[in-house]
Amino acid sequence: MNVILVSNRFAKARSITLRGPHLLLAVLLASGLLLASAFAVQYAIVRFQPEALSAEMRDWLSSVQAEGKLKQQSYMREGLDTMAARLGRMQAQLLRLDALGARLAKLGGIKPQEFNFDAPPAQGGPYMPDQQDTSLESMNRQLSDLSVLLNDRNDKLLALETMLKQVRLDKKMISAVSPISEGWNSSNFGWRLDPFTGKNAMHEGVDFVVPEGTPIVAAASGIVVYAGYHEQYGNMLEVDHGHDIVTRYAHASRLLAKVGQIVRRGQEIAKVGSTGRSTGNHMHFEVRYRGVAQNPDRLLGSAAG
Secondary structure, three states, rough: OOOOOOOOOOOOOOOOOOOOHHHHHHHHHHHHHHHHHHHHHHHHHHHOHHHOOOOOOOOHHHHHHHHHHHHHHHHHHHHHHHHHHHHHHHHHHHHHHHHHHHHHHHOOOOOOOOOOOOOOOOOOOOOOOOOOOHHHHHHHHHHHHHHHHHHHHHHHOOOOOHHHHHHHHHOOOOOOOOOOOOEEEEEEEEEEOOOOOEEEEOOOOOEEEEEEEEEOOOOEEEEEEEEEEEEEOOOEEEOOOOOEEEEEEEEEEOOOOOOEEOOOOOEEEEEEEEEOOOOEEEEEEEEEEEEEOOOOHHHHHHHHO
C-alpha cells in the first residue's frame, strides 16, 4: 500500500509505502486501543453504575469476588494455623523455662515468694500505639525471633543449672583417696572413641590400667548398695557415701564387699580384672551425683592418676 502525502510545507509530494508488517502493527495498535477503551468503559460502569450491568456480568463479577474472598480466607487460616502451632511450641518452652527457673531459684537459695515463676511479671507505662498496622508477616517474624530467644535462654539457664549443681556438689564433696594406689589412666572422663565400635561415645568414668588381682579400695567411707555382675560393667560394686554421692567400681575379677556392708576409706573391696565389656585388665571408676555421672577428678583431685 502506497500513501501519498501532499502539503504546502513540502516542495513536492511524498510517497510512503506500507508493507505487511506495518499494516499488522497498525492493526495491533488499533485493537489494543479498542480493548483499552472497552475495559475503561466497563470499569466505569462497574465503578459508577453497577446497575447498568447485565445479570450475567453481575453473576460473573460476584463469582470472581467470592473466589478471591475464599482464597484470602484460606490464606488467613493457613497463617493462623502456623501461628497457633508456633504459639503451642513457645508455650511448652515457657513451661520448661518456668520449671527450670524454679529449680535454679531453689539451688540458689532464693525464697519462692521473692521470685515467683508462676505469676506474670508486673508491667506498665504510658500507651504509645504503633503507627504501622500489624501484618501477618510481621507477627510471624516476631514469633520466630521470640522462639530463637527462648531457645537461647533455655540453653543458658541449663548451663547455669549445671554450674550451680557443681557448686553444691563441691560443697558436699567428701574426703577421698584413689581407688588404685598404682597404675595409669588409659581413658579419662568425657567423649572418646569407643574401643569396640570405634564411634564417638561418652565415657562416664576413668580407667586405671593395672595387673589382674591388684587391690581396689573404697575411695571414701560409705555403705555398699550394689555388689554383683552387670552385663556392661562386669563384676561391680557401688558405694553410697551420702549427700547423693555414689562411687562405682567395675570390671573386677573378684568382689570382697557385700551389699549393706559399711566400708571405710582405703579399705580393700575388690580385685582388678577384665569382666564385662572390657578389652583387658583395668578398673573402671565412676562418681555419680543424684544418678548423673561426674568427673572423678573433682572427687579425687591429684589422687586420681
